[in-house]
Amino acid sequence: MSSNKLHASAECKLPAPDLAGPLQRLIIQRRSRRNFKRGELTPAQLALLLWSAQGCVADSRRAVPSAGATYPLDVLVALDHPGVTGLAAGLYRYEPAKNALLLRRPGNLLHQIVDACYGQSFIAAAPVVLIIVGELSRIASRYGDRSRRYIYMEAGHVGQNVHLAAESLGLGTVMVGAFDDAELARVLHLPHGHEPVYVFPIGTPA
Numbered sequence: 001m002s003s004n005k006l007h008a009s010a011e012c013k014l015p016a017p018d019l020a021g022p023l024q025r026l027i028i029q030r031r032s033r034r035n036f037k038r039g040e041l042t043p044a045q046l047a048l049l050l051w052s053a054q055g056c057v058a059d060s061r062r063a064v065p066s067a068g069a070t071y072p073l074d075v076l077v078a079l080d081h082p083g084v085t086g087l088a089a090g091l092y093r094y095e096p097a098k099n100a101l102l103l104r105r106p107g108n109l110l111h112q113i114v115d116a117c118y119g120q121s122f123i124a125a126a127p128v129v130l131i132i133v134g135e136l137s138r139i140a141s142r143y144g145d146r147s148r149r150y151i152y153m154e155a156g157h158v159g160q161n162v163h164l165a166a167e168s169l170g171l172g173t174v175m176v177g178a179f180d181d182a183e184l185a186r187v188l189h190l191p192h193g194h195e196p197v198y199v200f201p202i203g204t205p206a
Contacts, residue, residue: 026164033172034122036203040082041127045169048073049202051092052165053130053158063098064157067150072138073158073197074189076131077101080108083127091188109187116184117176117199126173126201132158133190134197155197162200173206 018030053075055063062071074093081089089108092101110124113131129193134151143150157177164171176199184196 023164026167030163030167031172032174033205034201035199035203035206036122036126036172037206039127039204040085041171041203042085043087045171046077046084046087046128047099048169049097049128049162049165049171050077050128052161054094055099056096064154065116066142066144066154066162067139069128070139070142072135072147072151073154074133074135074194075158076104076160078109078113078129078131079127080110105189110202112187113184113199117179120176120178122174123176123201125198126203128202130162130202131184131188131196132198132199133188133194135194137193139167153195159198159200160204166202170204171202173200173202175200 009022015135018024023059037113052063054073057063061069066072077092077094079087079089079092083089088103088106090103091105091109093104094100095102113129114121114124125131132155132205134155136147136151139147139150163173163175179196179199181195184199188196190196
């Protein structure tokens, strides 16, 4: 038997992981949740969710890793009223450097978002829907053909952060990737070169 084959078939038993810490507990209880109770989120809850997605931490860094610190993702917030206490129905953009929301379009777009997501009606039942949008031009000059791959990797980092932040707040979410790209971009009035990557309906689990 060759040494390579022997090494490949050897088994090394690991110690049981320590699952007692707060992060471990969040990972264990994380679930895809599609049923939401009626009721608003608080501004503080929304602030933590958005910070976990793209918030600033220190030295101009964000809460998620990004290839070359190019940060090609934006976070949009869609909500009806009541969705978040004190916020009118509309589509907002999160501004990480200011820790603020910028109103892009007034009014309820949730049912149009549902249609673009192939009729997944539970999305409209959530008080808040986050949409992750990628802008290829921010990263393409540096990484060329690999840029789109890095955008999707970063979106995955955002998704895990948002999911764990939701669990920490007693909320639930599910990562939605099934949608008509062009139709969702139209509903959101995305500029040329921006594409929707992920959709997260968030609320209190029913």
